Amino acid sequence: MINTDKKKKSIGKRILKWVSIFVLLLIIATISIPFLFKDKIVVMVTNTINNNINATVTFKDADLSLFKNFPSLSLTVNDLAVANKAPFVGDTLFNAKELSLALNITELFKKSNETLAIKSITSKEGDINIIFDKNGNGNFDIAIPTKETTTTSGDSTFSLNIDSYELQDINFNYLDRSTNTKMSLDSIYHTGEGNFAKEVFNLDTETTGYVSLDLDKTNYLSKVKVSLDAIIAIDLKNSKYTFKENTGYINQLPLEFDGFVQLVDENQLYDLKFKTPTSSFKNALALLPKQYAGNLESIKTEGNFEVNGVVKGTFSDKTIPAFDIEIISKNALFKYADLPKSVTNINIDTKIVNKTGLIKDTYVAVNQFNFKIDEDTFAANGNFKNITTNPYINITAKGTINLANIGKVYPAPLEQELEGILNANISTNFDMNSIDKGTYQNIKNSGNLTLSNFKYDGKDVANTFYIDKTSINFNTNTIKLNEFNAKTGSSDLAINGNLDNFYGFIFKDEVLKGNFALNSNNLKVADFITEGETSEKTATTSTLKIPAFLDVTLTANAKKVVYDNLNLTNVSGQLIIHDEMVDLKNLKSDIFGGNIGLNGNVSTKETTSSFKMDLNLSELNISDSFTSLDMLKAIAPIAKTIEGKINSTITVSGNLNNDMTPNLNTITGDLLGQLLNTKINTSNSKVLSALSNNVSFLDVDKLNLDKIKGNFSFKDGKVTVKPIPLKYNDINIEIGGTHGFDQSMNYNLVFDVPVKYLGSDVTNLIAKLTAKDASSIKSIPVNGTLTGSFNSPKFSSNIKDATANLVKDLIEKQKNQLIDQGKDKLKDLIGMNTKKDSTSTETAKDKVTDKVKDVLGGLFGKKKKDTVKKN
Incomplete structure (x- = not known):
């Protein structure tokens, strides 16, 4: 009995040992089989594809696993694409991020040229594109014809003995290029189960997706959700598919x-x-x-x-x-x-x-x-x-x-509720050929449409928009806007006119054409500019986008228009809106005690809006205009110190900021101006104060600027001023140079200084010359520079050198003159000892230097009392 028990225990241990070995071998096989047979399976797949379809098939890699669909073998192909050949070169029939095939493990032991029996197929994240060309050829017809009577080792095919398949996030697209018909079923999730090995079987399916349909550029359905749970009886022999139990949803x-x-x-x-x-x-x-x-x-x-x-x-x-x-x-x-x-x-x-x-x-x-x-x-x-x-x-x-x-x-x-009463009594009948050919006389419209007491407040408008009343009449050729009275913010609008291409706009995506008259008592541009989105990275921005669908002409009259910080009155002119642009023609306005005329355009077509303008300024108050307008202030900052009027023509172009004001760093152009009835206020300018403090003979407040003309050109934030001639009493002055929008400056000044302003010592020297020599010395040129900035100017000049050179020249002339009159007289005039020794020579030089110093005492620096009598 004991021996029997021992035998049983021994047998049990052997069984356990063999089971353990079997399990271990099974685990080893499960892990190793994919590595051992992967290349063989890939070859079988590649042969099957190449021998059966006329297309270019590519994939990134393939994986073989026993764990994914255990006990079946799973072959996964990544980044698969089936690209068409002629006549559909460039089209893709099918692509998928992942395509998985489930096979019985016995398929591993088939030869590489034998048929693979597929149990199930799963495709994820891809597209199926069915295309018909203008000749009726379909891109899906890629199967290579084979003769049933001929069998070769190379003509192997997949055996579709599948019992299930699945599509996950697949897009199906249908395009018929002969009729321009497009249909798509997006985001398809579909499963199907059935015994495809039989000729007659039931296929149990579940499907969801979103349908879109376009016929000849007209959209009839857009992403309409559809679903269908159905059992379909399939008769493969007769190619018949019958709906049995089913429920679908639109x-x-x-x-x-x-x-x-x-x-x-x-x-x-x-x-x-x-x-x-x-x-x-x-x-x-x-x-x-x-x-x-x-x-x-x-x-x-x-x-x-x-x-x-x-x-x-x-x-x-x-x-x-x-x-x-x-x-x-x-x-x-x-x-x-x-x-x-x-x-x-x-x-x-x-x-x-x-x-x-x-x-x-x-x-x-x-x-x-x-x-x-x-x-x-x-x-x-x-x-x-x-x-x-x-x-x-x-x-x-x-x-x-x-x-x-x-x-x-x-x-x-709706984020905001609508208010208003809509009354309609309209009828229309038309054919699309009449719209295509523009024969609008064939369109029969009648009736009217009115909207009153309308109120709208949403994110797409800057302020609540009110329409007191609008009335539209429908006629055969046109749609007439009889009235449109609206308010938003502090602005009011009254518009009337005709729409000439309403049906082309509605049905053919053509631009909306029309001619309108716009009248307003008060029009504030900011009332129509919406606030942009705000994020942690970007500040709130404002945008004004001119619609691309508009091609209209507005004849405008407004009593008051507020643009940025400008108040314009009696505004009139034409605004031609087209191609995301506004052309301004003969736009006129009263402002700053004078008036402005504008011709040019504003474009919002590109990411950054731009403008190009020709401006004509007539008798504008200088201090008001050059203080209020940032662009003028940057071009001529010194103008704020001038009281009076200006006539000017300006040509300017550049980019616009989001609030539709000029981006000064981008503007380019020219300004030609003439001053009228002017007066200077030195206290308003550190530059003019610097001139007054450093030039003794110049009283800047008394500069005569009347009828003075200036020519400015500007580009890349830098202004170039061509030399401007000025007059102060009998002193001629010329100033020119450059400055930046950053207030830096580099100006050159040339003074033609009469000798009488150089002091009695100089005039006494001149008086001792002959009449001929004295008449040739009336003035001297003095060069000065203004650098630094308008807030911190630096002035320098060559007055010392110029005056010293003049005194030396005068002494030299006197010496030459006295030599002719006699040596003794020359000695008496210049106070020199008759002995020519080193001491007398040094004394003469010292006297010349002293005379120069006396002359410079009251010119550029501290003012010298009683040197020049002010006028």
Whole structure:
């Protein structure tokens, strides 16, 4: 017995040992198999691709794992792309960040040229692009034709014996270049399960995505959320797909499908019906995107809303399935629980129909659409036909809407409530060919639209915007704005005129053309400039953007316009708005006791706004204009000390700041000005004070600037002043040079100083010359410089050297003159000893130096008393 137990224990230990070894081997195999077979699997995938499709396939790398879908083997291909060859060179059929294939582990032991049996496929983050060119060729037709009777080792294919597949965040794009039709299904999440090994099986699917549709540049659907949970019976032999149990949603509107789609030859046969499973009016609100529909659970409704449709026929190169879609609602109402008012008397009768299977015969008929809020009623009807050839539109609308009630009946996502009464009684019918060709006489419009007591306050306006009344008449050729009276901030506007291209603007993205007259008693530019976004990194900015869609001419008259710190009166002229620019023509205004004329333009087309102007200033007060206008202040800062008038022409261009004022660091141009009836106030300028303190013979306050002309050019923050001639009594002065917008300066001054201002010592020396020599010495040139800055000027001159040279010259002339008259007389005149020794020579030199010092005593520096009698 003991031996038996020992044997049993021994066998148990052996079994445990072998199990442990097996588990260890299994773990080792699980880890090592991917490394051992990875290259082989990649070769098999590459061979399969190259032998079966006519496209360029690339991928970054491939991974093989037993852990991801254990016990199946998982092959993951990263950054996969399938690029088309001719005739679709440059197009991509498919790309994915990750494509995973699940295989049985037995597939590892197949030869590299044998078929791989795929159990499941998962694709993540990619795009599927189906494109038809103008000849009807499809980019998806990339399979290499094979003969069923021929079998070669190189013609291996995947065996799609899959039981599931999954798409995660995939975008599907359809483009038909022959009809310019675009359809997209974005952000697709789709799963499907079924036994694809059988010819007849059920495919259980779940799908969500967002549908967009454009037909010939016109958008009909934009990111409409759709979903479908469906069991589809698939008959692979007959290529027939039948909807069984299913529920689909358009936004939140539920729809049930019944019928099938079948591939017959190269065409598709449709026989489908769909309907809303219930008739509650909640279905109508469910058509809206969720963020706009509000809480459907809390809404009270009465009446019905039903959608029923039939799609039956063949989709081919020439035909589409015929369809009849009906949307009906009778005597319905709805009221949100947390809102005070309800919408009643809702009636809808709409049909979307195609009876022939030809796209051009599709039409939409809105036979009835009306509702009531309080006592206000609104009704509209119309129809659309010839959608793909020459769309024809016929619409009639009549009724009243109190805009304040919109937020009281419907949870509109408005940050600010609207106010105002809209009255409409309009009808229009037109065809798109007439709009394309500009034959607007074929458009038939009639009626009028008025809006009164309108109020809007939102982030896109600087101040609350009020429209007292606006009235629009619809005529055959034009839309006439009879009146538009509005206020915002302290500004008022009155506009009337015509719109000439309204339908081109609405339907063809063309510019909006028109001619208007604008009148205002007070127009403040800041009232129309909105505050930009503020962040921790950027300060609050203001922007004024001229709309790109406007091509209008405004003839403006305003009694007062406030721009920055400027008050302009009696403003008139033309503003031509086009291409994100405003051209100013013959714009005139009274300002600073005179008037300004402007011609030029302002552009907001680029990231940085710019301007280019020609200005004509007539009799402006100098001190006011050159103090208030930063640009003029920077060009001629000295002008603030001058009282009087100025006539000037200015050519200037540069960039604008966000508040539409000139960026002084960028302006370039020229200024030519003439002063009138001027007077100088030295106390207002440190520069003029420096001249007065350093030039004894100059009284700056008495400078005569009347009719003086100045020529300034400026660029890159630097102003160049061409030499300006000035006159002070009988002293000629010329000043020119440069200064910067940073107030730095570097000016040159040239004084033509009459000798009489140089003192009695100089004049006595001149008096002793002959008449001929004395007449040749009337004045001397003195050069001075002004450097530093306008707030801290530095003055220097060569007056000492110039005067010393003059005295030496005079003494030399006298010496030459006296030599001619006799040596003794010369000795007496200059007080020299008759003995020519070293001592007498030094005494003569000292006397010359003393005379020079006496002359310089009262010129540039401290003023010398009684030297010059002031005038």
